[in-house]
Amino acid sequence: MAANSQHRELKGAGRDIALPPKRRDGKYILLGANLWELRNLVQQAGMPVFRAKQLFHWMYHRAALSFEEMHNISRVFQQWLEENCVLGHIDIADVRESRDGSRKVVFRLADGKYVESVLIKEEDWYTLCISTQVGCAVGCTFCMTGYGGFQRNMTRAEIVSQVMLVKRAIHGELPRNVVLMGMGEPLLNLDEVIPALRVLVDPEGTAIAARRVTVSTSGIIPGMKRLGEADLGVSLAISLNATSNEVRDVLMPINKTYPIEGLLEACREFPLRPRRRITFEYVLLKDINDTLEDARRLARLLMGIPCKINLIPFNPDPNLPFERPSEERILAFQEFLYRKNYTAIIRYSKGVDIGGACGQLAAHWRAAASQEK
Numbered sequence: 473m474a475a476n477s478q479h480r481e482l483k484g485a486g487r488d489i490a491l492p493p494k495r496r497d498g499k500y501i502l503l504g505a506n507l508w509e510l511r512n513l514v515q516q517a518g519m520p521v522f523r524a525k526q527l528f529h530w531m532y533h534r535a536a537l538s539f540e541e542m543h544n545i546s547r548v549f550q551q552w553l554e555e556n557c558v559l560g561h562i563d564i565a566d567v568r569e570s571r572d573g574s575r576k577v578v579f580r581l582a583d584g585k586y587v588e589s590v591l592i593k594e595e596d597w598y599t600l601c602i603s604t605q606v607g608c609a610v611g612c613t614f615c616m617t618g619y620g621g622f623q624r625n626m627t628r629a630e631i632v633s634q635v636m637l638v639k640r641a642i643h644g645e646l647p648r649n650v651v652l653m654g655m656g657e658p659l660l661n662l663d664e665v666i667p668a669l670r671v672l673v674d675p676e677g678t679a680i681a682a683r684r685v686t687v688s689t690s691g692i693i694p695g696m697k698r699l700g701e702a703d704l705g706v707s708l709a710i711s712l713n714a715t716s717n718e719v720r721d722v723l724m725p726i727n728k729t730y731p732i733e734g735l736l737e738a739c740r741e742f743p744l745r746p747r748r749r750i751t752f753e754y755v756l757l758k759d760i761n762d763t764l765e766d767a768r769r770l771a772r773l774l775m776g777i778p779c780k781i782n783l784i785p786f787n788p789d790p791n792l793p794f795e796r797p798s799e800e801r802i803l804a805f806q807e808f809l810y811r812k813n814y815t816a817i818i819r820y821s822k823g824v825d826i827g828g829a830c831g832q833l834a835a836h837w838r839a840a841a842s843q844e845k
């Protein structure tokens with residue numbers, strides 16, 4: 473580990489002896505723990521300190537599923553780990569492959585709840601979209617996750633496990649991009665999201681390039697400040713979706729707490745690394761936010777912010793009262809932004825044929841599970 477990040481961890485540990493969180497039965501849950509916490513644990517076990525680094529490497533680099541797999545760790549320590557700790561992996565309940573080549577992975581958590589990840593095969597790399605909460609409390613009116621309501625925060629172990637299990641499933645290959653755009657609002661779960669991201673971007677951990685990790689938010693301003701202060705170097709995406717407070721209040725009720733002006737000010741203040749840009753996501757909804765007047769307002773609002781715009785044609789669902797605009801409208805919206813010198817890319821949701829759009833697949837599983845009961 474680089475000297476400065478080690479220093480940060482030492483500083484962050486405070487006076488208490490930081491240890492990984494415990495499960496109800498008293499066992500430590502290791503996934504999501506940093507090297508400092510593992511060192512304290514190893515010392516508690518009476519083992520030499522270098523074992524912590526081995527454990528760290530096995531957990532985050534090799535994506536080990538059991539202590540038994542960790543063959544260079546002594547038998548005595550393995551036994552101690554078996555008795556006192558769990559890795560904290562979740563279960564893969566189902567994998568579905570879409571016609572467009574993307575794969576949806578449905579995970580079952582220890583308490584029987586379901587979340588999903590989406591693995592998208594790009595030219596010659598993977599992008600992985602992970603969840604951070606079971607459901608979502610923000611309640612955006614165009615989103616199936618919001619429609620299902622909020623159940624609970626995911627733990628750091630559950631967040632990290634999604635990446636590790638997918639890495640195993642693609643034969644040890646590391647997804648090049650990881651986006652926090654699955655179920656949930658990551659900035660309402662920063663106590664778990666920040667430690668999870670730290671080990672995922674740690675060069676001696678999972679080693680995903682920090683700039684290729686994107687945290688997407690509906691615009692939780694205090695969370696944006698805290699994420700900036702955590703200094704992880706990850707990228708930020710804002711789900712803007714409207715160009716007036718009047719419309720945004722209806723689409724995203726969180727706008728009443730954090731309206732557009734304050735949100736864009738927080739974007740301007742976000743500590744971006746050199747040559748980096750904020751992504752603005754804009755779900756295009758027929759006759760709601762898809763006119764050239766909207767495009768004009770959008771161009772004006774984003775002026776001066778280093779950014780790119782993702783235009784996402786709405787993914788319909790029978791439960792949601794919106795429609796997708798015509799292809800012509802979508803292209804005209806993009807064209808307008810181009811002319812104003814914005815980078816605007818149209819992004820169709822992947823895996824639509826397998827119910828993969830935001831929250832739909834886990835919603836199906838939830839429904840199936842409630843029928844089973």
Ligand code: SAH
Pocket residue numbers: 608614615616652653654655656657658688689690709710711713753754755784785786787788821829830
């Ligand atoms: N809660 C965070 C991250 C998860 S949502 C956020 O809102 O940013 C990821 C993206 O999916 C958001 O940009 C959201 O606007 C978009 N989305 C949600 N429902 C959608 C739908 N039905 N069609 C298209 N995009 C949708």
Ligand code: SF4
Pocket residue numbers: 608609610611612615616617618619654655656657689690711
């Ligand atoms: Fe939550 Fe994001 Fe869906 Fe809004 S769009 S309900 S914030 S997951």
